[in-house]
Amino acid sequence: MAAMTDYRLVRGAATRRRLMDAAAECLAELGWAGSTVAVVATRAGVSRGALQHHFPTREDLFTSAVEHVAERQSAALRGLAGAGAGAVVHGIVDLYTGPLFRASLHLWVAASTEPQLRPRVVELESRIGREAHRTAVELLGANESVPGVREVVQGLLDMARGLGLASLLTDDRERRERVVRRWVSIVEGVLGAGESSPSGV
Template sequence: MTDHRLARGAATRRRLLDAAVACLAELGWSGSTVSVVAERAGVSRGALQHHYPTREDLFTSAVEHVAERQSAAVRSLAGADVACVVRAIVDLYTGPVFRAALHLWVAATTEPRLRPRVVQLEARIGREAHRMAVELLGADESVPGVREVVQGLLDMARGLGLASLLTPDAGRRERVVERWAGIVGGALGGAG
């Protein structure tokens, strides 16, 4: 295969994955059909199925791919202050990728072929989010209570993401983020 064909295939996969996440975030599982994603990505249904043979392949790959891309962007904050890190983590859980992942999780409760893949994906993303938060905050998990502070931050961010689905309130969210940055900074002794 030539370099040109490889590059074209990679570009097609990226368009498909981005379109799949956007569809899930906007239309939910039931509205995000393979045909809708193919149309939004500007490819034929056959081209989509060449890269992702099943709907489950497409949507789990899409959420994983975009989550990895976002994590890489957040990792670039190494050395940032606690408030900046807390804000970036909350942004991960209040954006379209979280919304798409949530639709995928809900669908997995009733879709037997999807469930094991989503359980595995969620575990991997959850571990990565925790590891990333520990690194960015400079948290020493050998200190009693620090692991729980980091996990509490992630749980709080997820909760804000859920709350923002129904009632987006940026002002309230910003106040919560500021307070949590203070709590996390105090609990970590100013680390990060």
């Protein structure tokens, strides 16, 4: 009986992950209007009833999907520990110019007109934003007690979001790379200045 229960739990967790992956993919590709529960269930290869067993509402499904993908990509980003500022800056930009940002953006837009969705998305994005900032600080070895360092880290994240928005409609990789190279120089310069400060402040 215990073995059967364990099997069902494992199978249920796998189905849940598959649904969240499918939901994030649909949101990135089809937007909020096109990402119906039925479309996600079909992509995940499960019945609509099975989907609603795991996610009773559409809001449950898509907020969970974005959080799931964000956690997975954050873990991948943390794999850059020790790789240097250049790799970290590029990794952060890749995060915000990829499918996760596109899916998140569709969720933000939907939340602006869906009252039942808005508080959940506001809370989710606040949590993801805090985690992104904390991860960037750790990876860059940034000392935020040094004047200007916190603003540079936040500016880096804001810049990456801006590039993500710009990439939605046009292929601007060449311009983006020039911007990223400049930001690598800025980050290295500020962090280097902080490290060389005798007082650390």
